[in-house]
Amino acid sequence: EDKIVLRLSSPMSETDQRAIALTEQFGPGVSSFATFEPHWNATLFKQNTELEAIARGNLEMSVTSAQELAQFFPEWSIFTAGYVLQDADHQVAVFNDAVMDPFKQKVEEELGVKLLAPMYLGRRHVNLRQSRDEVDVRTPADLAGINLRMPGTDAWQFLGKALGANPTPMAFTEVYTALQTGAVDGQDNPLPTVVDAKFYEVTKQIALTSHLVDWNFIALSKAVWEDLSPEQQQAVQSAADAAAKAEREAQLKKEADLRGFLEQKGLAIYEPDLDSFRSHVQKAYLESDFANDWPAGVLERINELGH
Amino acid sequence: MSLPFALCLLTLFLLSAIGTPIAYAILVGALIYLGVAGQDIALAGEQILAGLFESFVLLAVPLFIVAANIMNAGTISERLLSFCVAAVGRFRGGLGHVNVVSSLIFSGMSGSAVADAAGIGKIIVQMMTRSGHYTPGYAAAITAASATIGPIIPPSIPMVLYALVSNTSIGYLFLGGILPGLLMGVVLMAMNTWISARRGFALEEPVPLRELPRKTANAFPALLMPAILLYGIYGGVTTPTEAAAVAAAYALILASLFYRAMSLRALYTILVESARSSAAVGLVIGGALILNYIVASENIPNLVAQQLVGLDVSPLVFLLGVNLLILLLGCVLDASTIILVIIPLFIPSCRELGIDLVHFGVVAVVNCMIGLITPPYGILLFVLNAVTRIPLAEIIREIWGFLAVLIFALLILIFFPGVTLWLPRLFGYGG
Amino acid sequence: MNRAIRWIRTLAEVVSASMLAAMFLTFLLQIFSRYVLQEPFGWTLELCLALWIWIVFFGCAFIVRDREHVSFDILYLAAPARLRKVMALISAAVVAIALLWSLLPTWDWIDFLRIKKSATLKVPMRTLYSIYALFLIVVAARAIWSFIHTLRHGAPDHELELLSEDKS
Ligand code: NA
Numbered sequence A: 001e002d003k004i005v006l007r008l009s010s011p012m013s014e015t016d017q018r019a020i021a022l023t024e025q026f027g028p029g030v031s032s033f034a035t036f037e038p039h040w041n042a043t044l045f046k047q048n049t050e051l052e053a054i055a056r057g058n059l060e061m062s063v064t065s066a067q068e069l070a071q072f073f074p075e076w077s078i079f080t081a082g083y084v085l086q087d088a089d090h091q092v093a094v095f096n097d098a099v100m101d102p103f104k105q106k107v108e109e110e111l112g113v114k115l116l117a118p119m120y121l122g123r124r125h126v127n128l129r130q131s132r133d134e135v136d137v138r139t140p141a142d143l144a145g146i147n148l149r150m151p152g153t154d155a156w157q158f159l160g161k162a163l164g165a166n167p168t169p170m171a172f173t174e175v176y177t178a179l180q181t182g183a184v185d186g187q188d189n190p191l192p193t194v195v196d197a198k199f200y201e202v203t204k205q206i207a208l209t210s211h212l213v214d215w216n217f218i219a220l221s222k223a224v225w226e227d228l229s230p231e232q233q234q235a236v237q238s239a240a241d242a243a244a245k246a247e248r249e250a251q252l253k254k255e256a257d258l259r260g261f262l263e264q265k266g267l268a269i270y271e272p273d274l275d276s277f278r279s280h281v282q283k284a285y286l287e288s289d290f291a292n293d294w295p296a297g298v299l300e301r302i303n304e305l306g307h
Numbered sequence B: 001m002s003l004p005f006a007l008c009l010l011t012l013f014l015l016s017a018i019g020t021p022i023a024y025a026i027l028v029g030a031l032i033y034l035g036v037a038g039q040d041i042a043l044a045g046e047q048i049l050a051g052l053f054e055s056f057v058l059l060a061v062p063l064f065i066v067a068a069n070i071m072n073a074g075t076i077s078e079r080l081l082s083f084c085v086a087a088v089g090r091f092r093g094g095l096g097h098v099n100v101v102s103s104l105i106f107s108g109m110s111g112s113a114v115a116d117a118a119g120i121g122k123i124i125v126q127m128m129t130r131s132g133h134y135t136p137g138y139a140a141a142i143t144a145a146s147a148t149i150g151p152i153i154p155p156s157i158p159m160v161l162y163a164l165v166s167n168t169s170i171g172y173l174f175l176g177g178i179l180p181g182l183l184m185g186v187v188l189m190a191m192n193t194w195i196s197a198r199r200g201f202a203l204e205e206p207v208p209l210r211e212l213p214r215k216t217a218n219a220f221p222a223l224l225m226p227a228i229l230l231y232g233i234y235g236g237v238t239t240p241t242e243a244a245a246v247a248a249a250y251a252l253i254l255a256s257l258f259y260r261a262m263s264l265r266a267l268y269t270i271l272v273e274s275a276r277s278s279a280a281v282g283l284v285i286g287g288a289l290i291l292n293y294i295v296a297s298e299n300i301p302n303l304v305a306q307q308l309v310g311l312d313v314s315p316l317v318f319l320l321g322v323n324l325l326i327l328l329l330g331c332v333l334d335a336s337t338i339i340l341v342i343i344p345l346f347i348p349s350c351r352e353l354g355i356d357l358v359h360f361g362v363v364a365v366v367n368c369m370i371g372l373i374t375p376p377y378g379i380l381l382f383v384l385n386a387v388t389r390i391p392l393a394e395i396i397r398e399i400w401g402f403l404a405v406l407i408f409a410l411l412i413l414i415f416f417p418g419v420t421l422w423l424p425r426l427f428g429y430g431g
Numbered sequence C: 001m002n003r004a005i006r007w008i009r010t011l012a013e014v015v016s017a018s019m020l021a022a023m024f025l026t027f028l029l030q031i032f033s034r035y036v037l038q039e040p041f042g043w044t045l046e047l048c049l050a051l052w053i054w055i056v057f058f059g060c061a062f063i064v065r066d067r068e069h070v071s072f073d074i075l076y077l078a079a080p081a082r083l084r085k086v087m088a089l090i091s092a093a094v095v096a097i098a099l100l101w102s103l104l105p106t107w108d109w110i111d112f113l114r115i116k117k118s119a120t121l122k123v124p125m126r127t128l129y130s131i132y133a134l135f136l137i138v139v140a141a142r143a144i145w146s147f148i149h150t151l152r153h154g155a156p157d158h159e160l161e162l163l164s165e166d167k168s
């Protein structure tokens, strides 16, 4: 009989840890009844249009982000806020806790998208072209006047402002040249991105602000899910969990390993006064419109699940 | 090839052949593909809209078109033309050389060949045709051919894309592109000399040398434009895309305040005409976006990959084979699709065969840029047609000679890795 | 009728020119805010992209003339008048039918996007993309008009049109 085809579209490249884990763990995990057909580099659907493609029945799978979900459901901005999630384990705990259920349910009902498992993207840090002699980042005040490239959505821009910097939206493909020429002073991404996008060639320091422990979700069409037998559903869920776990471990290891690599490339890597950043950013969020969209009690529950 | 895909291509080619605008031919072909394949008809519009809505770097295209139209209306191009005629008009093919050299200069401030062709392309084509010594088709063809140099010399968006998929240094790739870009300029100028002599393109009336200072002074503010844009980019004021806006602003200031050759009424006309050209160009680019979706939906990249598993050949044969494939794909596929989807398939083999990845990347990007001018589906040909209204047939008739020398340059790059790698090695590249 | 069309054309030209001018100024503002004010406006990029989409589809619907589109007119121009008429009729009919056929499914998708807000400006994506539906309608209508016109008066001759336009 014909197998189901599970097409996944995502902007990540096939060498990304998430792509590797999905190819090596998810694909084989469902191969008895489904063909996993990934399309990397956004070749099938453009970045941030995959959810509506799934909703319209044009795609089966994607790797979505809290930022993308917040474009549909503003309350998701709580998972894009700085210093809310603490680490990879905290992400898993939050995802599996009942506090996530209403969030997931709404996505299933209104978009027809089922979120299977959380993937770990890494800790985002501030990566600057200036040397530490020129800019030494201890507190948010030290980022005053720094043009920090951040993705062009208001959630990202707000986070940049909350960090004390001047957030600058710019296409990712232009960031390298802009760092080289000084059109921007810095960018924020996890260490693996700093390496993959070669930003270390044109920057001199990384302040380990860990301002966002970023995550993604393996997303599957609800309609496809409901057509599966209970055993098949079980297999899909296990395969997604296995991929997420493998990815998390690989990404954590990569993050740890890359610190040495980047230091060897001559970058100064150091930890600023995290308490000062945390309180500054959290205060900014609580005073903002974003917090109005957050359901009562969710932030408290997330904090309880941390340490 | 699946039935829906075959029907799509058939529709596209038949409609194009009977004179339907290419963008509409693609749109109709795509709708037929989606309908026959049982997919959502809305995907055609979805792909164009979503693609254009995230194409930040393409925003340089309408802005460069505005800049070009202001320069033409504001006597700036005229002054430049008169300076160029005085400087090089006595030489055979002089303005053709000016065309190539100006592309080399602009390649330092633009990361996209389409933006180059839409911007300076229009100015220089009008200069060449106004002088009366070149056919419009020839002027457009040499412009399209030299616009391919843009993304070879840094900054370059295709090189950034290649670096992301190949894990090579952007800095070394940028350095690696400089000599190949110059080489492309040299072979194009050689071809221009040869054709100009053979076809007997008339020479300009020699301008007495004593008039040169006056003509230079007259054109000086306009000649400053590249310097201002280069300073803007390398001084960290603007991104290469934003430089297009600075170009338009500078041209506007020159035309209205300095040369006093621009009225509000004229500016309005320029904006309307620029909006017309931009819309036509945007629609063709949108068409390319749908074709990319169809190719991906047919899973063609993976099918190509399966054919290539376990190839056992020498590095040179491998390189030649890959380049032949890219050249063929370039006739139907968009450059960024080739770089992001097809090229990564070959990178493991390159590593095994000991082919340097910076060398491979520069060669592949040069090849993809050549693909932008290969008929029938060459986006640079379309863009020049849209902004200059020179018939596609005339441009294509004149493109072959330039295509041939660019492929010759590509072969030199393949056979002599040193041309690419000399500069990166000078700056410490270990490969 | 003709006066109405001329009036619509003038209005469309004003709108297109304004959108292009707005994009140009927004770009300058973006550079100014980042480099001079050191306080980059986050919304400039998305506004430019939105304007770009509107310039393309509004422009193609209302101000781009048929012969200004990129096309291979080699065979068309070489064909004898009767064959040319057939080509023009097929072309117009196919475009009109195909675009109208796609209109409702496409609108269904655009309408669905009312629940998605653009990332920075927070405008519903339906609003941004609605111009594409208008584009489909207007281009189909123009194709139908061109079909009828060709049926009555024969195929348009691009080269002659171009000459008369240049002289006027
Ligand atoms: Na360049």
Ligand code: NA
Pocket (backbone or CB within 6 Å): B330, B331, B332, B333, B370, B371, B372, B373, B374, B375, B377, B378, B379
């Ligand atoms: Na091509």
